[in-house]
Amino acid sequence: LLAGCGREPGPAAAPGTQGETTARPALIPAPASLQPRDGSFRFDASTRLSADGEAAQRVAAQFAALVATTNGIEPAPAGGGQDAGTGIVFAIDPAVSADAPEGYLLEVAPEGVRVAASDERGLFYGAVTLWQLLSSAQGQAVRIPALRIEDAPRFGWRGLMLDSARHFQSVDEIKQLLDAMARHKLNTFHWHLGDDQGWRIEIPKYPKLMEVAACRIPAGEAGTDPATGETRPYCGYYTQAQIRDIVAYAAQRHITVVPEFDMPGHVQAVVAAYPQYGSLGDTPPVSNEWGVHQYLFNVEEETFVFIEDVLDEIVALFPSTYIHIGGDEAVKDQWQQSPIVQARMKELGIADETALQSWFIKRLETYLEGKGRRLLGWDEILDGGLPPRATVMSWRGTEGGITAAQAGHDVVMTPWDKLYLDYLQTMSPNEPPGRPTQVTLQTVYDFEPVPEVLTAAQRKHILGVQANVWTEHMRTWPRVQHALFPRVAALAESAWSPAGRKDYADFLTRLPAQLARYRAFGIAYAQTPFEVLA
Numbered sequence: 001l002l003a004g005c006g007r008e009p010g011p012a013a014a015p016g017t018q019g020e021t022t023a024r025p026a027l028i029p030a031p032a033s034l035q036p037r038d039g040s041f042r043f044d045a046s047t048r049l050s051a052d053g054e055a056a057q058r059v060a061a062q063f064a065a066l067v068a069t070t071n072g073i074e075p076a077p078a079g080g081g082q083d084a085g086t087g088i089v090f091a092i093d094p095a096v097s098a099d100a101p102e103g104y105l106l107e108v109a110p111e112g113v114r115v116a117a118s119d120e121r122g123l124f125y126g127a128v129t130l131w132q133l134l135s136s137a138q139g140q141a142v143r144i145p146a147l148r149i150e151d152a153p154r155f156g157w158r159g160l161m162l163d164s165a166r167h168f169q170s171v172d173e174i175k176q177l178l179d180a181m182a183r184h185k186l187n188t189f190h191w192h193l194g195d196d197q198g199w200r201i202e203i204p205k206y207p208k209l210m211e212v213a214a215c216r217i218p219a220g221e222a223g224t225d226p227a228t229g230e231t232r233p234y235c236g237y238y239t240q241a242q243i244r245d246i247v248a249y250a251a252q253r254h255i256t257v258v259p260e261f262d263m264p265g266h267v268q269a270v271v272a273a274y275p276q277y278g279s280l281g282d283t284p285p286v287s288n289e290w291g292v293h294q295y296l297f298n299v300e301e302e303t304f305v306f307i308e309d310v311l312d313e314i315v316a317l318f319p320s321t322y323i324h325i326g327g328d329e330a331v332k333d334q335w336q337q338s339p340i341v342q343a344r345m346k347e348l349g350i351a352d353e354t355a356l357q358s359w360f361i362k363r364l365e366t367y368l369e370g371k372g373r374r375l376l377g378w379d380e381i382l383d384g385g386l387p388p389r390a391t392v393m394s395w396r397g398t399e400g401g402i403t404a405a406q407a408g409h410d411v412v413m414t415p416w417d418k419l420y421l422d423y424l425q426t427m428s429p430n431e432p433p434g435r436p437t438q439v440t441l442q443t444v445y446d447f448e449p450v451p452e453v454l455t456a457a458q459r460k461h462i463l464g465v466q467a468n469v470w471t472e473h474m475r476t477w478p479r480v481q482h483a484l485f486p487r488v489a490a491l492a493e494s495a496w497s498p499a500g501r502k503d504y505a506d507f508l509t510r511l512p513a514q515l516a517r518y519r520a521f522g523i524a525y526a527q528t529p530f531e532v533l534a
């Protein structure tokens with residue numbers, strides 16, 4: 001797609017003799033340990049794949065599809081008998097990496113390759129690594145060096161958030177993202193499905209969520225047909241069937257979909273549909289502006305009935321242990337101005353609006369815990385005191401995460417100044433619109449998720465790391481891809497590789513092979529970082 005743009009660093013592999021290319025391993029994320037061995041293994045159309053049992057066969061099929069796309073080789077399954085043990089073997093082996101979740105062992109020898117793990121997840125990651133070894137070079141006959149890789153991720157939460165509220169994406173685009181995540185060994189898709197500008201989950205019991213809250217009228221020409229003068233609303237939501245399909249598609253790629261229902265702020269679209277759940281009782285439009293909004297849920301019982309009904313649907317759709325309830329940027333003006341909210345605070349003996357937010361979030365936690373789920377929220381949920389088992393997503397820097405970990409709470413690090421992919425990646429004039437400060441490829445790469453101030457015990461609370469794609473400025477899928485790639489490759493290394501294996505200069509030598517993989521999969525990655533690197 002974008003091949004031959006010229007500014008990128010050169011290829012990682014050189015053509016060898018006999019129509020064969022030799023791959024210098026360009027693995028992203030870098031594995032925990034890689035030991036070179038003597039010799040090399042030749043992979044071509046005659047290589048056989050063998051896999052015992054359904055799980056290993058599924059992984060072998062996923063591997064074959066990857067190799068077909070990047071190398072144009074379609075390896076055949078082994079016929080059994082004399083084929084067994086030759087070529088590439090995928091094996092579920094309880095003895096391998098039993099105490100390292102998601103880990104695997106990959107051995108490449110001149111006579112054959114073995115990928116083994118104690119479960120399907122680990123085996124899948126081993127298959128991704130083997131595919132990356134092969135796609136470190138191009139062509140239908142590839143020689144890869146003999147080696148032994150023993151690998152497991154540094155973090156259990158390797159996340160990416162996509163905002164489908166401000167602008168939304170098609171089911172196929174979401175699936176492309178899930179595919180790309182899996183190829184980067186990311187395992188958590190945080191899906192932001194409601195905001196001031198739109199509600200995107202089908203909830204049959206509340207039809208106005210689809211009829212009203214899922215539509216906004218864009219400003220200017222985009223919102224009006226110049227010929228007829230008619231309004232052109234921007235509408236969209238995911239049906240329950242589509243959501244189930246996406247959740248299942250993610251699961252096949254070992255990705256958990258964590259849904260977010262952002263409350264008590266960021267709810268202007270819901271209040272537009274159901275003004276009785278807002279604090280002032282007025283009926284706003286679904287917003288068509290960006291930035292922090294004023295609308296807050298009220299704290300009446302009928303509002304909790306609504307919230308709990310919606311959470312019931314969310315819990316039924318998403319098997320994720322964690323349910324994200326937002327909690328960010330809830331400016332308290334409306335609660336201060338609302339006589340019903342003030343009266344309720346008196347009744348409950350709650351002193352101020354910060355304490356009320358804390359009470360609100362605790363109530364959600366109790367509800368979710370009753371359903372066997374865990375509450376996750378943006379770091380504002382620290383204000384006024386966290387519910388006992390809440391997990392914190394630290395976005396306003398790492399301070400919230402540090403405070404939460406020190407108090408014994410689990411944390412996902414996603415600081416805006418390091419990992420927000422809606423920020424510009426360079427100051428090039430070729431950069432599409434984004435938020436005005438920079439988060440460069442190196443900024444993402446260099447972020448260290450575990451703050452030094454934490455003790456060894458507190459460090460265990462850092463579940464992992466996540467980058468966020470807010471879509472105010474991303475009307476189209478190519479824009480989202482520009483924001484994601486190649487910065488997601490940098491994120492993957494922070495999320496998976498041991499801290500000691502991180503080395504930006506070395507990462508850059510592995511990046512060209514990754515870009516070639518992007519091209520093979522039709523990913524329109526950003527060119528702007530390479531203007532700077534050239």
Ligand code: TNX
Nearest residue numbers: 328329378395420422435470
């Ligand atoms: C802050 S991050 C927000 C989002 C915006 C984003 C833009 C967070 C929890 N809230 O509503 O889209 O900044 O970068």
